[in-house]
Amino acid sequence: GAGVSQSPSNKVTEKGKDVELRCDPISGHTALYWYRQSLGQGLEFLIYFQGNSAPDKSGLPSDRFSAERTGGSVSTLTIQRTQQEDSAVYLCASSLGGSREQYFGPGTRLTVT
Amino acid sequence: QKEVEQDPGPLSVPEGAIVSLNCTYSNSAFQYFMWYRQYSRKGPELLMYTYSSGNKEDGRFTAQVDKSSKYISLFIRDSQPSDSATYLCAITNAGKSTFGDGTTLTVKP
Numbered sequence: 352g353a354g355v356s357q358s359p360s361n362k363v364t365e366k367g368k369d370v371e372l373r374c375d376p377i378s379g380h381t382a383l384y385w386y387r388q389s390l391g392q393g394l395e396f397l398i399y400f401q402g403n404s405a406p407d408k409s410g411l412p413s414d415r416f417s418a419e420r421t422g423g424s425v426s427t428l429t430i431q432r433t434q435q436e437d438s439a440v441y442l443c444a445s446s447l448g449g450s451r452e453q454y455f456g457p458g459t460r461l462t463v464t
Numbered sequence: 465q466k467e468v469e470q471d472p473g474p475l476s477v478p479e480g481a482i483v484s485l486n487c488t489y490s491n492s493a494f495q496y497f498m499w500y501r502q503y504s505r506k507g508p509e510l511l512m513y514t515y516s517s518g519n520k521e522d523g524r525f526t527a528q529v530d531k532s533s534k535y536i537s538l539f540i541r542d543s544q545p546s547d548s549a550t551y552l553c554a555i556t557n558a559g560k561s562t563f564g565d566g567t568t569l570t571v572k573p
């Protein structure tokens with residue numbers, strides 16, 4: 352079946368603009384995660400959705416970052432008033448349950464100029 | 465101190481070598497232990513997944529967990545150029561995974 356998909360694959364934006372990144376998880380997966388990966392770095396946890404529970408937002412770096420998950424499926428990560436330090440690859444992953452192996456999308460490469 | 469520390473590398477080995485990749489962790493509540501492989505400009509893909517101390521083998525790959533020492537390893541036997549990638553350990557508790565920073569491996573033909 353289809354894997355996790357993310358769009359756009361690349362996004363170049365000017366400093367101060369808002370951006371929206373989309374994630375379509377694997378059908379039936381109840382858990383969805385967002386991570387950020389800067390060049391040559393590991394994965395930085397941003398936010399975790401599990402079923403109908405309140406999301407774990409403990410990794411969001413500032414109030415400029417927000418995410419929602421509609422209907423338990425598609426998720427959107429929004430970055431307001433983008434800064435150059437927001438430039439990174441944003442990865443989405445989904446899993447069958449919170450402690451199961453995660454399946455990653457290809458990522459969205461965000462460049463803030 | 466990070467919750468998960470991974471040997472930084474980079475690592476360069478000749479084809480056919482045995483490779484050892486290692487991570488340590490600090491939180492004994494961690495329950496699940498995973499290794500992911502990430503090729504350049506791609507998302508990570510799961511290689512191995514275990515939740516108990518001991519060894520788990522899958523083809524040329526062996527994952528080893530020592531909960532008493534809070535130490536996990538991934539061994540790659542008969543390494544191939546196609547194994548060249550960044551390897552990430554990940555440890556999970558209460559649904560949330562913490563990743564190591566990754567070790568970049570190059571296998572030279």
